Amino acid sequence: MFRIGQEEKEAVCRVIDSGSLFKTGKGVESETYLLQKKMREWYGVEHALVLTSGVGALTSAMIAMGIGPGDEVIVPAYTYIATVGCVLSVGAIPVVAEVDETMMIDPADVEKKITSRTKAIVPVHMVGFPCNMEAIMAVAKKHGLYVLEDTAQGNGASYHGKKCGTYGDIAALSFNFYKILSAGEGGGLLTNNQELYEKAFLYHDCYALSGFEGETADFTTEPFLGNEYRCTEITSAILRVQYDRLPILVEDLNSNKKKLLAALEGKFRHIPMNDADGDSAINAAFVFDTAEQCYGFRDRYNEKYGIKFAIPGSSRRHIYYDWGAINAGRGAAHPAMDPFRHPANADILRSYTRETCPFSIAYLERCMNFEIDPDWTDEDIQLQADKLISCL
Secondary structure (H helix, E strand, C coil), rough: CCEEEEEEHHHHHHHHHHHHCCCCHHHHHHHHHHHHHHHHHHHCCCEEEECCHHHHHHHHHHHCCCCCCCCCCCCCCCECCCHHHHHHHHEEEEEEEEEECCCECHHHHHHHHHCCCCCCCCCCCCCHHCCCHHHHHHHHHHHHCCEECCCCCCCCECCCCECCCCCEEEEEEEECCCCCCCCCEEEEEEEEEEEEHHHHHHEEEHHHCCHHHHHCCCCCCCCCCCCCCCCHHHHHHHHHHHHHHHHHHHHHHHHHHHHHHHHCCCCCCCCCCCHHHHHCEEEEECCCHHHHHHHHHHHHHHHHHHEECCCCHHHCCCEHHHHHCCCCCCCCHHHHHCCCHHHHHHHCCCCCCCCCHHHHHHHHHCEEECCCCCCCCCCHHHHHHHHHHCCC
């Protein structure tokens, strides 16, 4: 979380004083309804949902796209484990594609990984960097595939002037503590597709079967029993304030990142980007000639100034070959519910070894993420630059 203050406190108090922390029973006056309206306007989309988490949003999107046993979903080698877990949660098999030098999913390798079983592609805007959405959408259109944008870390980013989360058929957002906008936890879903919206809505709220408050009155989707990912009014109230902060926050992050990179000119090499102007600027990512140089620099910096750097290639939560139970072929607690053991997936060849995406493994161990602070002064930025240079 980057910024939070008095406005969020007042928003929480407003909900508590109302005596109703539940989103239903208030109609168009509910905090959740008003937040979803704000999100539709901010992104310029037809439909928005607020959910309990990014996982809830991703899973609801998978259900909406009709993904299940017998299907493959292409995901990047560099992403949070939840992206892959949600594929498994609906009974499908994740297929890992290489990243390119932008650290984002490589559209060329995505196309190589497509089979007759492939149903969707999940580009992930990691650390606020936009994916090459034009290329991804071209591949998807060519092969008749869905695109689910995982925008959990890409809120506030854009690609060629269009907000991340608005290119694909559907998008998932996260509002947990580590995201650019946060209510501690929370998720969002965006789409312009009425059918996908209806199915995601039904899945995110098992009580939607009752048509409570008329929210499903105009739905044409045949009702089915869903799960429970409704958020509270407190979450929505906080996020309404957080969205008001987003434009200035992204502006300040970009300003400070550009100043830092200017101060490091000729000393460090930032990774290439699909659209530097669309960067949400929550991170600067430097690339070294070798993994040894990268790890050595990180260790010198962390020893002198405290832990600050993250090497994507060593992050157990974010690199495909280190996803524990998934690599071991345990996709669910009960064997009968495990996608890796499902008869419909019997002939799908899965691979999550270091040899699956060799470029990603080698490249991500040469890269390093450095978090940007929107509240740095010019003096702070110069101090950060001096520290970095001192560890070369």
